[in-house]
Amino acid sequence: MPPLHLSARQYRRPFHQPLRTHHGDWTERTGLILRLTDSEGAIGFGEVAPIPWFGTETLGAALTYFQALGSHPPAAALHNPPDTLPACQFGLQSALAQLKAPGSERPPLKPAQIWALLPSCVAAIAAWRSLWSLGHRTFKWKIGLAAPPQEQAVLAQLVAALPPSAKLRLDANGGLTVAAAEQWLCHCQHFGHRVEFLEQPLPPEQWPGLQKLGDRFGPLVALDESVATVAQLAQVCAAGWSGTVVLKPAIAGHPQRLQDLYQRYRLRGVFSAALCTPIGQSAALAIAARLDPNQKRALGFGVGQWFQDDWGTLTAAQLWAQLPQSGWI
Ligand SMILES: [Mg+2]
Missing domain, CATH: 3.20.20.120 (Enolase-like C-terminal domain)
Structure with missing residues (x-):
């Protein structure tokens, strides 16, 4: 299989009001959106949304991982990020799953x-x-x-x-x-x-x-x-x-x-x-x-x-288009 093209963009989502946690006030959600593209132009999106005080990696660790992967990572690295990066594992697997089954976005919940x-x-x-x-x-x-x-x-x-x-x-x-x-x-x-x-x-x-x-x-x-x-x-x-x-x-x-x-x-x-x-x-x-x-x-x-934004109403492609290009992948 020809290598997939990976790109990633960082997001920041301020909360209306800070969320109180045992680790202090949380004022904005940060994470990464991943986009995988195959040689036929099919696209899969995934999200890396770490919460370090829940035992995941930090956003910084996720960024470092993707910077090292580059835009054409080997298949093994895409499928098996280390267990120290659980949010990256989810994000990559989500993007790969969407590539295999396009159009699988779910209807909103009641x-x-x-x-x-x-x-x-x-x-x-x-x-x-x-x-x-x-x-x-x-x-x-x-x-x-x-x-x-x-x-x-x-x-x-x-x-x-x-x-x-x-x-x-x-x-x-x-x-x-x-x-x-x-x-x-x-x-x-x-x-x-x-x-x-x-x-x-x-x-x-x-x-x-x-x-x-x-x-x-x-x-x-x-x-x-x-x-x-x-x-x-x-x-x-x-x-x-x-x-x-x-x-x-x-x-x-x-x-x-x-x-x-x-x-x-x-x-x-x-x-x-x-x-x-x-x-x-x-x-x-x-x-x-x-x-x-x-x-x-x-x-x-x-x-x-x-959240202060209206992202809940956007498709994955629209959301991606709103995010600044990262310049590193
Ligand atoms: Mg709970």
């Missing part, structure tokens, strides 16, 4: 298929109604930001106010103590199926504690930060994790390896975006649809509203 983020603490009670009227049926709520009794009282009010078919997902982002996590999970059990799960009660470093919670509470405990990359997911699966996993294909690494793990361990997974452009989102959704064709659970792909 609100009922996407969870909506509620504001933290008591503000959630006033906020759910407008999101419900937009069509959302699953709501995510961050916890661990105020005293547990206060937040638990708000949760009880929320559950009482929401229509019975609404579902809640709690996310602690690793911010609880073991005692608080146990107490929260017992509290959630009172609400039956109304609370789907509690994400990442403890930080990934506290694996034995997480495993105990998983053994005791089963699918009510979900891992997110602990399973960001395929390598981390493989470790957790091998250790016998029995709870839920939140998967972000865009930063996980090689899609085929994600699929192999998902099927081998019959994972109970929910899928989420990594604040990608429509190019990365479409590729991640295709992976989610392949791994979980029924998709009864809401996806975390409703992110367009976070």
